[in-house]
Amino acid sequence: MRERLRDVMATVFEVPVSDIPDDADSVTMPGWDSLRHLELMLELEMSFGVRIPADQVPELTSVGAIEDALRDHGAG
Amino acid sequence: MLEPAELSARRRRGGELLRSADPPAGDLAVLSTFNLDLLPPFLAEALDRHGVARRLWLAGFDQLAPAIANPASELYARAPGDVLLVPAPEDLLAPLYDGTGAPGLAQERVAELRAQVETLLERLPGATIQVAVMGAEHAPAEHLLAPSAPGRGQAALAVLDAGLRALDALDPRVVVADFDWTARSAGRAALQDPRLWYLGRMRLNHAGHALLADVVAAGLAAQHGVGRRKVLAVDLDDTLWGGVVGEVGPAGIGIGEEGVALAFQDLQRALVRLHDSGVLIVLCSKNDPEYALAAFDHSAMVLRREHLVATRVNWRDKATNLRELADELDLALDSFVFLDDSPREREWVRQALPMVCVPELPADPTDRPGFVSRAPWFRTLHVTEADRTRGASYQAQGERRRAQASAGSFEAYLASLEQRLTIEPVTEATVPRAAQLCQRTNQFNLTTRRHTHAELEQMLADRATEVVTLSVADRFGDSGITGLAITVCEGPEAELETLLLSCRLLGRRVEDAFLAVLARRARDRGARTLVGRYEPTERNRQVADFYAERGFAPAGERRWRLDLEAAMPEAPPQLTVEEPAHA
Numbered sequence: 001m002r003e004r005l006r007d008v009m010a011t012v013f014e015v016p017v018s019d020i021p022d023d024a025d026s027v028t029m030p031g032w033d034s035l036r037h038l039e040l041m042l043e044l045e046m047s048f049g050v051r052i053p054a055d056q057v058p059e060l061t062s063v064g065a066i067e068d069a070l071r072d073h074g075a076g
Numbered sequence: 077m078l079e080p081a082e083l084s085a086r087r088r089r090g091g092e093l094l095r096s097a098d099p100p101a102g103d104l105a106v107l108s109t110f111n112l113d114l115l116p117p118f119l120a121e122a123l124d125r126h127g128v129a130r131r132l133w134l135a136g137f138d139q140l141a142p143a144i145a146n147p148a149s150e151l152y153a154r155a156p157g158d159v160l161l162v163p164a165p166e167d168l169l170a171p172l173y174d175g176t177g178a179p180g181l182a183q184e185r186v187a188e189l190r191a192q193v194e195t196l197l198e199r200l201p202g203a204t205i206q207v208a209v210m211g212a213e214h215a216p217a218e219h220l221l222a223p224s225a226p227g228r229g230q231a232a233l234a235v236l237d238a239g240l241r242a243l244d245a246l247d248p249r250v251v252v253a254d255f256d257w258t259a260r261s262a263g264r265a266a267l268q269d270p271r272l273w274y275l276g277r278m279r280l281n282h283a284g285h286a287l288l289a290d291v292v293a294a295g296l297a298a299q300h301g302v303g304r305r306k307v308l309a310v311d312l313d314d315t316l317w318g319g320v321v322g323e324v325g326p327a328g329i330g331i332g333e334e335g336v337a338l339a340f341q342d343l344q345r346a347l348v349r350l351h352d353s354g355v356l357i358v359l360c361s362k363n364d365p366e367y368a369l370a371a372f373d374h375s376a377m378v379l380r381r382e383h384l385v386a387t388r389v390n391w392r393d394k395a396t397n398l399r400e401l402a403d404e405l406d407l408a409l410d411s412f413v414f415l416d417d418s419p420r421e422r423e424w425v426r427q428a429l430p431m432v433c434v435p436e437l438p439a440d441p442t443d444r445p446g447f448v449s450r451a452p453w454f455r456t457l458h459v460t461e462a463d464r465t466r467g468a469s470y471q472a473q474g475e476r477r478r479a480q481a482s483a484g485s486f487e488a489y490l491a492s493l494e495q496r497l498t499i500e501p502v503t504e505a506t507v508p509r510a511a512q513l514c515q516r517t518n519q520f521n522l523t524t525r526r527h528t529h530a531e532l533e534q535m536l537a538d539r540a541t542e543v544v545t546l547s548v549a550d551r552f553g554d555s556g557i558t559g560l561a562i563t564v565c566e567g568p569e570a571e572l573e574t575l576l577l578s579c580r581l582l583g584r585r586v587e588d589a590f591l592a593v594l595a596r597r598a599r600d601r602g603a604r605t606l607v608g609r610y611e612p613t614e615r616n617r618q619v620a621d622f623y624a625e626r627g628f629a630p631a632g633e634r635r636w637r638l639d640l641e642a643a644m645p646e647a648p649p650q651l652t653v654e655e656p657a658h659a
Contacts, residue, residue, distance in 0.1 A: 035276070042282060
């Protein structure tokens with residue numbers, strides 16, 4: 001799951017996958033602003049076939065938090 | 077939209093209610109202009125769920141008007157407590173879809189429906205009259221993009237819907253059921269995401285943004301005349317009609333008002349709508365010509381011989397025929413669209429003539445009318461007068477060629493044409509056509525400046541700039557406005573900023589007469605020299621030497637100059653010119 005997640009993030013942030021550290025979060029990752037964040041959520045939903053509820057969207061600001069949420073929503 | 081499981085559950089439950097041994101007391105009569113035979117189970121279920129169970133009665137197919145008009149009809153015998161009217165705009169405004177609708181048709185239909193509701197109110201005292209606003213699935217001419225374009229028919233549809241929505245003002249017993257609005261909301265739900273609104277103030281999701289982008293891009297392309305093709309070449313058997321005319325005979329082809337034959341007829345309707353907006357329809361078919369053309373006498377044919385500008389019905393390969401058609405019309409092959417049901421023929425033309433647009437015509441004929449009317453090939457914003465008469469004008473072109481063949485000398489031919497040019501300043505009324513010429517003229521266009529409507533309007537106000545249009549009439553017909561020139565005067569020098577002619581006019585020395593008049597008009601305004609430019613594009617090589625061949629002296633790169641005090645260009649004596657003064 002981590003690899004697919006980093007692939008999606010690399011596409012959204014328009015950087016090579018190698019530029020996405022395992023502990024990336026919105027504070028340290030350049031370009032992870034509120035617009036990119038919404039884009040990332042939509043890409044994740046399409047890629048993992050899940051739906052992220054609105055109240056969770058603002059909280060998923062790190063690779064770890066996103067992974068936990070995807071797992072909770074049953075993503076493979 | 078409901079899930080399939082929910083749909084079948086409702087349908088099953090509705091069916092049980094309809095078969096119930098103990099039906100509800102009150103009657104609901106349903107009158108429609110189209111077949112609603114699959115509605116009753118859903119309606120019975122929904123009425124029951126909402127606590128307003130009724131016994132249903134459907135008047136037969138298209139019985140709305142006769143059932144209301146006839147006081148002895150079964151409708152009144154049943155004396156229902158509730159009546160539902162379901163008129164479809166496509167039925168009420170059918171003449172618009174045929175291209176024969178008069179202005180005011182929608183208002184007339186609203187008045188008729190109002191009268192029908194009043195009749196029901198009077199003849200069924202106490203009954204509730206519910207009117208469904210269905211909305212149309214598509215406008216009569218979707219390729220005309222401007223919602224205000226009269227030929228598109230969207231404005232008429234809006235008038236009809238608004239009229240139906242206002243019927244409840246007649247009486248408190250009238251209720252409007254707005255299916256159209258609800259259906260629109262259901263469709264829009266797929267284009268937005270409430271989370272994006274609340275978290276980011278975005279009103280659309282990806283699908284919504286993509287749709288908005290497409291609508292905008294199509295409008296801009298139409299405004300700038302980009303990508304619009306001019307000619308639709310159609311095959312005959314199994315494309316224009318069902319079956320092979322060589323096997324079933326001209327009287328046996330599949331064309332008519334029922335079933336799949338209606339789909340072929342609707343495809344022809346779509347072609348006639350295209351013809352009415354200036355698309356040239358030509359035939360390209362492998363067939364016995366006499367036999368195939370006899371099929372056009374079939375009474376159910378909507379596309380008639382008079383809609384056709386040229387035909388190639390023979391046994392040669394279709395790429396060769398398309399090349400010949402392009403020569404005959406004097407149009408480049410990249411302005412052609414080729415419609416054929418046969419994948420083999422499509423592939424052949426694609427390989428031989430990659431510049432021809434060869435769409436994948438849907439295999440199912442019932443999918444084709446919608447496919448053709450929504451296709452991007454011929455989109456434009458508005459239909460101009462020149463669009464309306466283009467077909468006739470190209471037919472006249474064919475007659476001119478035959479005249480040339482029989483006239484002998486070129487001078488005799490020119491004289492025989494009796495050409496009359498009208499050259500006049502552009503006006504508010506002719507600006508749209510002038511802009512269209514700027515956008516679409518490729519071959520005889522010296523500078524190819526793609527001026528828009530707004531830019532030309534600005535020029536109208538500029539005293540140093542003169543924009544004139546050219547129209548040409550001859551004994552075969554009137555071309556309408558088919559030429560344009562923009563002259564900018566600065567002190568003693570006048571420059572032809574734009575000079576263009578429709579390629580239909582070429583070979584008749586119209587360009588020489590036009591240039592002579594432009595030079596004289598420039599001199600009248602005080603110019604002593606006239607400057608012309610040639611700016612090359614992929615398509616305008618034929619005019620590279622235009623100025624050099626007419627006595628202009630080189631004056632810089634792709635720039636020529638004519639001393640108006642030394643010599644004026646001469647107009648060919650066989651052409652007459654009128655220059656109406658403008659108000």
